[in-house]
Amino acid sequence: MPWFTTLRMPDGRTVEVFGDPTPREWRELEEAIDPVDGVRGQVAGEHLLAWTPPVLHEESDAELRRLVSEDLRDPWIPVRIVPALGMVTVTTTLPAREAAARRLLVRQIEAVPALRRRLGQHLKVSVDHVLEPAA
Numbered sequence: 001m002p003w004f005t006t007l008r009m010p011d012g013r014t015v016e017v018f019g020d021p022t023p024r025e026w027r028e029l030e031e032a033i034d035p036v037d038g039v040r041g042q043v044a045g046e047h048l049l050a051w052t053p054p055v056l057h058e059e060s061d062a063e064l065r066r067l068v069s070e071d072l073r074d075p076w077i078p079v080r081i082v083p084a085l086g087m088v089t090v091t092t093t094l095p096a097r098e099a100a101a102r103r104l105l106v107r108q109i110e111a112v113p114a115l116r117r118r119l120g121q122h123l124k125v126s127v128d129h130v131l132e133p134a135a
Contacts, residue, residue: 004049007063015060017051020114028052030083038082038089043075044068048114050081057091077105081115086122088115102127 004019018025029039032052040057041050042064049064057078065076078091088109106125109115115123 005064005067007051007060009055009059013053013055015051015053015055017049017060017064019049020047021050021118023117026083026118035084036082038080038087041079041081043077043079043109043112043115045075046112048112050114075105075108077109079109081119083118085124086119087124087126088119089126 004017007015007017009015016028018029021029029050029052033039033054037054039050039052040054040060041048042057042061049068051060061076061078080089080091081087082089090105090109105127109125110123
């Protein structure tokens with residue numbers, strides 16, 4: 001699943017979405033981003049949808065969900081990929097008590113072939129946004 005679609009944002013921006021990016025598409029994605037900010041994407045099953053320019057997940061999600069097949073809609077994991085660091089960060093908040101769910105997300109992301117091909121053995125997954133219960 002190489003190039004996937006072009007989204008037209010309400011403000012007029014055009015966003016190129018790549019499905020399971022090829023090496024050439026990874027280069028295009030990485031040239032279009034701030035190396036610290038990273039590439040925005042969605043892990044959908046064993047697939048990765050990644051886009052440029054780096055629009056927010058909230059801006060792209062509704063249209064992307066409409067375009068992908070139903071079997072790829074859940075789980076739908078929003079991620080930020082920083083290739084220079086080999087880091088994939090889950091960009092959603094998870095309850096702190098759901099350690100098993102976090103481990104499952106990490107394993108699912110680690111198994112995505114497009115991420116493994118690009119980041120190889122250096123692939124690290126971070127689930128930074130944990131919602132702690134109030135004291």
